[in-house]
Amino acid sequence: MKLSLIVPAYNEESRIGDMLSVYLPVLEAAYGHQFEMLVVINGTTDRTEAVVRSYIAQFPQLRVLSNPDPIGKGGAVMWGFDEAVGDWIGFADADGATPPSAFLKLTEDIEGAGAVIASRWIKGAEVSPRQPLSRRLASRAFNFAVRTLFGIPVHDTQCGAKLLTREAWESIREKMGLTQWAFDVDMLFQLKRAGFRIVEQASVWHDVSGSKLDVGRASTQMAIAITRLRLLYSPFRFVVTAYDRLLGRYTPAVTSMAGSRLLQDSVILMVASLIANGVNFSQNIVMMNVMGERGDYPQYAALLSMIGIAGLPVTALMQLVAHRTALYLKEGAPGKIRPLFARVLRDTVLVSVVFVLIAGFNAGWLAEQVNVGESSLVILTALIIGLSALMPVMGGGLQGIQAFYWMSFVGIVWAVSRLAIGAGLVLPGGGVSGALVGQLIAVLVHLVVCGWALRPYLAKRKEGARGHEGPLYGYFAKSGIILGCFSGIFMLDSIVFNKYFDGDVKETYSRIGVLARSVVYLTMPIAWALFPKVVSKGGSDDESGRALGFGLAMVAVISIVTAFGCWILSPFVANTIIGSDAPETVMQLRAFILAMSPLSLVYIVVTFEIAQHRFAVMFPVVIGFIAYLVGLRLYHGSFMEVCLVLGTVSVLTMLGSIAILPWVRFRRGAASGVSA
Secondary structure, eight states, X not given: OOEEEEEXXXXXXXXXXXXXXXXXXXXXXXXXXXXXXXXXXESOOSSHHHHHHTTTTTOTTEEEEEESSOOHHHHHHHHHHHHOOOSEEEEEOTTOOSOHHHHXXXXXXXXXXSEEEEESSSTTOEEESOOOHHXXXXXHHHHHHHHHHHOOOOSOSOOSEEXXXXXXXXXXXXXXXXXXXXXXXXXXXXXXXTTOOXXXXXXXXXXXSOOOOOHHHHHHHHHHHHHHHHHHTSTTHHHHHHHHHHTGGGHHHHHTSTTOOHHHHHHHHHHHHHHHHHHHHHHHHHHHHXXXXXXXXXXXXXXXXXXXHHHHHHHHHHHHHHHHHHHHHHTTOGGGHHXXXXXXXXXXXXXXXXXXXXXXXXXXXHHHHHTOOXXXXXXXXXXXXXXXXXXXXXXXXXXXXXXXXXXXXXXHHHHHHHHHHHHHHIIIIIHHHHHHHHHHHHHHHHHHHHHHHTHHHHSOOOTTOOOOOSOOHHHHHHHHHHHHHHHXXXXXXXXXXXXXXXXXXXXXXXXXXXXXXXXXXXXXXXXXXXXXXXXXXXXXXXXXXXXXXXXXXXXXXXXXXXHHHHHHHHHHHIIIIISOOOHHHHHHHHHHHXXXXXXXXXXXXXXXXXXXXXXXXXXXXXXXXXXXXXXXXXXXXXXXXXXXXXXXXXXXXXXXXXXTGGGOOBOXXXXXXXXX
């Protein structure tokens, strides 16, 4: 047998018939009975197998392998390779994008090589029609990453036509381990490691309609897969081993949830959050350096804490809108989304106006309490808080429809705008007020971009679409109390430092607090990705419980790794950001990071319970906040006293929050009849 061609097929009923009608006659003309085609059907829910079997009577060279479970493209190809009997073993996509004449050209260069692969990205290749820009950018970025990480000297690892010699395949078979997005890279990498020559040949490729590829999600999955593969063949293999032991057992359960992909969405949001936090960190560095020379930074940090403390409970609006939006989409009632937005935006604007007016009338008293001096700064801060209240409403819509790429983009745009505009106003001498005006403008930019992203849902409602039903603000009030108390525990330290400490000491402590909070910020995207996947009206099922377990495990691992990394790098970080690497400063930074870290787990439990329409977590969080206030009132004489109070409250709140979870009854099917 000269040639074996493997065709992996997943729900290809509409396309594989055309592919077989073209390929089989051409291969028969070229090789007669010296070829075989194995169509490997995996996890198919349509008539793909019936279509393929209808060709067997005419072409006995055709064989069918069928697995009811989805084993991925790589799994299907490897199964086909194992069953093949040809001297040359290749595979082609079921859509027929690579014509048979182009596949047969691969055989011309196979002598003396271990593999010949088709390429759409070298001179002489014909691609029609031209791929969309998003596909081209994703492809080039992926190829750059592969060439950099693995040193594979090819321009197109993902083109769906490759041919190997039997010797080459049998040499690498036992080393192949990835069956999803990185299968092609894994195969080429193993061939390179085994010393086989890889020939890249310009190919003809025609785009075929009906692709099920989501470029955004596929790019994320590919990035995860090649990162895992590179780690497996590096001194950091232990990271993969630790992941498999701690998180791997949750992965099948989570990825099997319809539309879930918690890991991928978390990675999307975490990468964007890292970028945004990096920009925000740069903004803080600029403000620290510029305002530090004038002694204004502690005031600015205290005002930012006011914005944060006021803003986090307002994110209950985000949870409210995300919860309702996700439920409406699950119920098949998208017509309710626009009336929901109209009502919440109207009410939020009204409350924001009242809030700003009250703050304006009491600006002098508030400035005295926070120790910021000028009442105008309090008024600017109140305007930011009032306008920022609209941000979670818009963000909740993006979260509810699971538009995580838009969420990521919006977050980065906001951070960049805040840095660029704020720095532009502060550097010439704008001071604290300049930084606040920059933040106010950045909020406006955020709202405009969000509105653009949500325009399909905010457009005029179609005739006959149902309006919003039921009460809203009971849910908002309960979740607002929980998030407000959490934000107090999370952010109150800056106000305490500004109020009770003087001079350089309070500035140092404020900087330490900003650095320590970044450990918690890093894991928050996991909770954001989890929320719309587990929404219910009060009941849980087994899949939601497994998703929570997966999220908790991810948060725990990331928190431990981050805290450990910060511990090791504390002298460098303290010297670079705080301006001192004295043993006392390093010890304080390490202590505050440890004190903050438990709040990462608290936040994901809080998010899960709010998504599930349960509010028992209110008790440990509210009690923790009250204990924090009492503790700070009694013990604020030194940094370590404040740190000890925070650490004690963080640990006890974490234990209390997790303790309520065994009382949750994960039963199949969501409970109904629980209104907001």
